[in-house]
Amino acid sequence: MEKIAVVILNWNGVKLLEQFLPSVIQFSPEATVYVADNASTDESVAFIKNNFPTVKILQNKTNQGFAGGYNDALQHIDAEIYALVNSDIEVTENWLKPILETFDTESETAIIQPKILDFKRKNYFEYAGAGGGFIDQFGYPFCRGRIFDTLEKDNGQYNDKCEIFWASGACFFIRSAVYKELKGFDQDFFAHQEEIDLCWRAINKGYTIKYNSESKVYHVGGATLQQANPQKTYLNFRNSLLMLTKNLPQDSLLKVLIIRLVLDSIAGIRYIIGGQFTHCWAIIRAHFSFYRLFLRNYKKREKKQVETYFKTKSIVYGYYVKSGTVFADVI
Structure with missing residues (x-):
């Protein structure tokens, strides 16, 4: 069993792979890097084979969205920890080290999110996850660093490690044993908020969700569906x-x-x-x-x-x- 697998779900994202896959490969020496292709109709698979031969490719037969796409792919990966990473994420040097240290020292921690900043404005938090996710009692999600459409500048105010309610699906670390126990993402959701549902189900099982700012990534956001869609x-x-x-x-x-x-x-x-x-x-x-x-x-x-x-x-x-x-x- 591998220690950690970085798994990028891709659908017709050859341009994003060209831009962001190199940073994932360069800064992830601890991991095996996979691209789970969600039945793309562009040149994604051929591009990876021709330019990144060390990357392992998993080809899903149909596009079942974020939830079904990961559920299909992860059953073929034997790793202790899954790092689920959007194709529009730029990772940074040593981004995996603090995550692995937390998993190794905190047995009750099942899911972890890094600090997520805006790729276009790198000193601001990014909408999808920011400094860790929460929900109110009516189910509306919000984040440290993002309340509805208002984004905070990163002034170090969330440079910490803390317990959160949900971790962003843009960069989502989970123990494979917990993922399997929870039977993965709910495919009724297709896409959006399935990661919050999975975190909530983990909490109902007694697990803990954490945010760790020592790991940092930059997210473009809206690469699949724009906010205005x-x-x-x-x-x-x-x-x-x-x-x-x-x-x-x-x-x-x-x-x-x-x-x-x-x-x-x-x-x-x-x-x-x-x-x-x-x-x-x-x-x-x-x-x-x-x-x-x-x-x-x-x-x-x-x-x-x-x-x-x-x-x-x-x-x-x-x-x-x-x-x-x-x-x-x-x-």
């Missing part, structure tokens, strides 16, 4: 509701879902006021898809859900009513 809105709203259905304690599930559906409707109205009609329609589609998938996902619930400690009751209230724009303002 209505399909991203659809997946985020739907998957968040599915995640709540699966993981909230039974006594709070119905109340939270009702409040959340109302808050989503308010978000839809804001989109209409802003002239973003396709995003409002995306929320409506997300709700109907949630209703259709509700029973199937309710049956996925574990026998016991732990009482989860939320950093804030409502990030919507903290951001839009209290005008909090940084992590310290809203917790």
Whole structure:
């Protein structure tokens, strides 16, 4: 068994591989580097074979998104730790060392995220993960360094190691034994928030999620679906509701879902006021898809859900009513 496998999920990303794969190879001497190709129709596979012969290629037969793509590929990799890395990530020297040290010294830690900064503005945190992820009691995710669309400058305020609620799928380290115990990502999600769901299920099993700023990467972001894409809105709203259905304690599930559906409707109205009609329609589609998938996902619930400690009751209230724009303002 290998100690650590760096696995890059790729779909039609030959330009991204050309730009970012060299840094992964150069700065990952401790690891075997894999590219899991999600049925690309471009020249990705041929490009890797011709230019990076040390990289191992796993070819998925169909594109099943982030969740299914990794589930398909990882069953063929025998490693103690999986490092799941987006194709638009630039890694830095010695990025793996502090992660491996944490896994070696903390047996209860199952998942780790590094500091994630913006590739385009390298002194700012990046949207997908920033300085570690949390959610409020209604299932809205936020990060140290990123509250909704407001990003903080990196002034060393999150140079630490701490327990978090979720780790970003852009650069996501997990013990393979835990990944298998949890049966991987939920393929109903396809893409977006499946990593939060996996982390929540790990917490319900008694595991710990950590952030370690001693490891640092830069993320382009939006390489697959841009923030302004209505399909991203659809997946985020739907998957968040599915995640709540699966993981909230039974006594709070119905109340939270009702409040959340109302808050989503308010978000839809804001989109209409802003002239973003396709995003409002995306929320409506997300709700109907949630209703259709509700029973199937309710049956996925574990026998016991732990009482989860939320950093804030409502990030919507903290951001839009209290005008909090940084992590310290809203917790």
